[in-house]
Amino acid sequence: MTELLAPAGDLDKLKIAIIYGADAVFIGGKQFSLRANASNFTKEDLIEGCKFAHDRGKKVYVTTNVIPHQKDKEGLIEYLKILEEAKVDAIIAASPLIINTALKHTNLEVHISTQQSALNVPTVNYWYNKGATRVVLGRDIDLNDIEHITKHVDAEIEVFIHGGMCAGYSGRCSLSNHLTNRDANRGGCAHTCRWFFELQKNGEIEADIPFSMGSKDLSAVKEITRLMDIGVSSLKIEGRMKSLHYIATVVNTYRRIIDEYTETGAIKNYELYEEMLKNAENRETSHGFFYGLPTKDQQLYEKRSERVMQNFVGLILDYNEETKYATVETKNVFVLEDLEVFSPKHASKTFLNTSMMNSNQEVITRAARAREKIQVYIPFKVEPFDMLRAKRT
The missing domain is CATH 2.40.30.10 (Translation factors)
Known part of the structure; x- marks a missing residue:
């Protein structure tokens, strides 16, 4: 059965995600997570969250997906042991240091993060042969390639279906580092790609309209059935920094899509689900890379589209x-x-x-x-x- 995987930035969000239909949640602990500004989970929260999920037959994955520098190595084994003690179901990692340490020193299941840019069969097989059970594909991939990979590997395949899209290749961006001294690959992304910039020529501002280069958010309402048919193991929603209401709305929408298709073999009314998603506070959306390289229609030029909703x-x-x-x-x-x-x-x-x-x-x-x-x-x-x-x- 296809898993619906939801984000949870804290314990309340974990409970809401599961209550509203998630089969599993991914969370961050206090270390080695790419969302340093999220509330994140203490050891006590991890234990309580895992118990809440497991009592309901659901799973908890913990992100350990930073790209660590030399000084970030300290305490890694001890932290992984804490996750093991809390009975998390898997970690999500990108660094070979973290992956190898987990496989060598713990019994934790390892999922390969999208940060590793796995976009082909040999790469997926490499990580599977190393001991990883699941690979999260890079978001820079179309449906045909997802199908080919899924049918030619033994590893479980996870695919993003909703949420923010990074302007950097598979999330590996240095804009934040250069302009704010906040390392995007160690949890400090300043979302620099969503800023407005002035275009200058010969020292003069070229236009009154500011330039921006952010991507529209991903929304795969109409692609879910294809991804299920392909055999994708897990459908992932992005957004550990999002609100309780956002998580409940998005999770429940995709839960109903998955259930309707599982029960009837078809989706009667996509507009119903698209309307449900409009209740969440999100930006403009598109289908991302699912149909090939994105065009200008998948980008946000000269505008921002956030809607701060108070419904x-x-x-x-x-x-x-x-x-x-x-x-x-x-x-x-x-x-x-x-x-x-x-x-x-x-x-x-x-x-x-x-x-x-x-x-x-x-x-x-x-x-x-x-x-x-x-x-x-x-x-x-x-x-x-x-x-x-x-x-x-």
């Missing part, structure tokens, strides 16, 4: 079936208006918010304090981890 207004913590009041942790400002309940278990439902009380049990018409636990009257049963959305603008 995620509350996380449901509890529900009283007698009073029909839900305990809600507020996430964004909302008022007495139409609200949508987004759930991993059933189709979304809308209701008119007619009654709210703050944490002091005082009647309110506007919920404005972040992370306050308030009471909201919802005329139908809801469950913990369901989410409240306001109308999207």
Whole structure:
């Protein structure tokens, strides 16, 4: 069965990803991870996260995908032993140092990171013969090559299906290093490719419109069925820095696509899933390299496309079936208006918010304090981890 692999920047996101449909999550510890600015997991978090996942039949992979310099070697074996003790299901690594150390000194399963740019059969077979069980292909590859590789190797193949696309080849970029002294390959990427730049000619600014060179995000809604037919083992969503709501929305969308295709052999309405994804705060999207080299239509020139959305207004913590009041942790400002309940278990439902009380049990018409636990009257049963959305603008 095809695995749906989701990002999780902290323990709460791990739980949300699994509840909303992920078969596995990938997380970062406090060392050797390429997302140094994510919350990341302590040893205690790792143990709790693995138990939460394993109790539900899910898996946890830990990123150890930095490209270490000489000084970064210290503590590697000890750290890998901690991951082994926490019972993580695999590590994701790019450096031969980390890969070889894990294979020699632990029983950890090793997956080869996309940072290794595995784009052909001999490369995949090389890592498989070294002892790795899975290879994450580079994102610079089309569907035909993915199919050829998958059918001619014994290793499991993992492919990115959604999220940010790096302007550097397989993520190996030095722009951040040169312009901000933050090493992208050791967890410090400043996303320099998304900046605006002035183009100059003979010392003069050539145009009033700034230049940018970032890629549109990847979205493979219509490619999932082909990837499943090809035999790809794992479909990977990028975004350990993303919000709870983003993770829930994207994971649940792809979960439903995979399940519908598994159960019926076809997708009835792609527009439904594309509309679901619009609820997440993301940039413009494209199909990336899936149909060959990207054209200008897959790039963001002279603009940025981030949409800061505030439609995620509350996380449901509890529900009283007698009073029909839900305990809600507020996430964004909302008022007495139409609200949508987004759930991993059933189709979304809308209701008119007619009654709210703050944490002091005082009647309110506007919920404005972040992370306050308030009471909201919802005329139908809801469950913990369901989410409240306001109308999207």
